[in-house]
Amino acid sequence: MSETEWKLSSRDLESLYLQNEDTYPTETYLLQRQVERSILKIEHDKLRGEDRLNRDEHREYLHQSLQQLPTSYQALDASQPWLCYWIVHALDLLGDKPTEEEAKGIVEHLSSCQSPHGGFGGGYGQVAHLATTYAAVCALCIVGTPEALQVIQLDKLYNWILSLKNEDGSFRVTEQGESDVRGLYCALAVAYICGLLTHELVENCSTYISSLQSFDGGLGGEPFNEGHGGYSYCGFAALCILNEYWQATENQSVPHSLDIKRLQFWVINRQLELEGGFQGRVNKLVDSCYSFWQGGLIALIDYWIRKHSQSDQVSFKFSGEDLERYLLRYCQCRGGGFRDKPGKPRDLYHTCYALSGLSVAHQNLKESRSSLLPKINYLVNIRVERWEFAAAYFGNKNSLTS
Ligand SMILES: CC(C)=CCC/C(C)=C/CC/C(C)=C/COP(=O)(O)OP(=O)(O)O
Numbered sequence: 001m002s003e004t005e006w007k008l009s010s011r012d013l014e015s016l017y018l019q020n021e022d023t024y025p026t027e028t029y030l031l032q033r034q035v036e037r038s039i040l041k042i043e044h045d046k047l048r049g050e051d052r053l054n055r056d057e058h059r060e061y062l063h064q065s066l067q068q069l070p071t072s073y074q075a076l077d078a079s080q081p082w083l084c085y086w087i088v089h090a091l092d093l094l095g096d097k098p099t100e101e102e103a104k105g106i107v108e109h110l111s112s113c114q115s116p117h118g119g120f121g122g123g124y125g126q127v128a129h130l131a132t133t134y135a136a137v138c139a140l141c142i143v144g145t146p147e148a149l150q151v152i153q154l155d156k157l158y159n160w161i162l163s164l165k166n167e168d169g170s171f172r173v174t175e176q177g178e179s180d181v182r183g184l185y186c187a188l189a190v191a192y193i194c195g196l197l198t199h200e201l202v203e204n205c206s207t208y209i210s211s212l213q214s215f216d217g218g219l220g221g222e223p224f225n226e227g228h229g230g231y232s233y234c235g236f237a238a239l240c241i242l243n244e245y246w247q248a249t250e251n252q253s254v255p256h257s258l259d260i261k262r263l264q265f266w267v268i269n270r271q272l273e274l275e276g277g278f279q280g281r282v283n284k285l286v287d288s289c290y291s292f293w294q295g296g297l298i299a300l301i302d303y304w305i306r307k308h309s310q311s312d313q314v315s316f317k318f319s320g321e322d323l324e325r326y327l328l329r330y331c332q333c334r335g336g337g338f339r340d341k342p343g344k345p346r347d348l349y350h351t352c353y354a355l356s357g358l359s360v361a362h363q364n365l366k367e368s369r370s371s372l373l374p375k376i377n378y379l380v381n382i383r384v385e386r387w388e389f390a391a392a393y394f395g396n397k398n399s400l401t402s
């Protein structure tokens with residue numbers, strides 16, 4: 001029996017319901033039991049290989065995906081720049097890159113996603129969106145050639161981003177779209193990479209970010225929402241970008257009212273002991289993508305605290321070993337790619353963020369690892385070298401790389 005067939009039967013589910021008659025078991029509770037059984041099964045049947053990164057298999061999976069995507073990706077048609085970014089960033093972390101022909105195809109395709117009014121959309125003339133713009137700009141920086149970087153029309157990009165800004169410091173993701181911290185983060189991350197940060201663009205942003213802190217200590221997507229890893233990463237990374245801008249222009253830290261110690265307490269408690277990976281929010285399931293959203297957030301908080309206390313001590317407050325185990329033992333798929341959790345199929349999003357999380361874990365591990373991955377600029381999730389090249393190309397002086 002394969003590990004994915006180790007599902008709870010309807011009889012198992014029924015008995016779980018009966019055992020929990022007084023406290024009706026939620027779907028999340030049942031799914032968690034399912035994951036625990038999968039993990040026991042992997043351990044019991046020694047279904048796992050060594051906890052080693054199977055670089056070649058991942059590379060093959062990624063190159064294959066560049067050539068021909070499985071039909072299951074049709075639903076992501078509006079996210080083509082994301083697909084490009086997930087693939088090229090994952091390859092970059094593995095020390096590989098697209099072939100010349102693949103790179104040419106990516107640059108041409110992303111160029112066709114650029115709106116004549118600035119920003120990038122999903123492809124085929126779809127309206128520009130801040131998230132696909134972030135993905136396209138990052139992917140072009142990772143390809144890293146001057147031909148790739150010159151695709152970005154900076155003046156139009158700046159005016160378009162500014163046109164999406166709301167008075168309270170948040171950003172709409174499209175002209176008619178919703179406003180949440182993803183919009184704000186993508187706007188600032190793109191402006192940070194391209195050297196387009198201005199006073200007008202950053203005004204009120206830190207007040208909006210501060211308004212996102214939930215009673216649990218994490219940041220929600222909008223004011224009064226529960227804390228969530230994806231949004232907490234976006235909010236704090238954006239605050240760090242603002243801080244870079246303030247340091248460079250005002251020679252002081254960005255004013256804000258976030259309780260960073262409470263955010264740190266919240267995020268370090270999102271790593272669960274049994275699996276070793278991170279959950280996105282309280283009482284939800286561990287998922288490999290939070291290895292980056294939560295792991296990267298911990299790294300950024302650590303740098304913030306170090307910087308503000310003038311200490312050189314790096315001490316990411318999570319277990320890099322446990323995280324590495326979750327990713328390599330339970331989420332790494334045979335034939336390449338990573339999955340969200342045992343029992344799920346591999347996909348490109350989780351492959352990108354599992355590898356990004358593994359890079360964060362490796363920065364936290366003292367002893368050397370055979371699978372050591374290169375370091376990321378945690379503010380934008382591209383390799384430090386790619387950031388430096390782009391920053392130099394765009395003449396951006398506000399650089400933070402470590
Ligand atoms: C740069 C950028 C655009 C970043 C996006 C950040 C990000 C991952 C946000 C999370 C979105 C969200 C509501 C997930 C909850 O899904 P769920 O309820 O299925 O998952 P959960 O149970 O793990 O909370």
Ligand SMILES: [Zn+2]
Nearest residue numbers: 287288289340
């Ligand atoms: Zn996920």
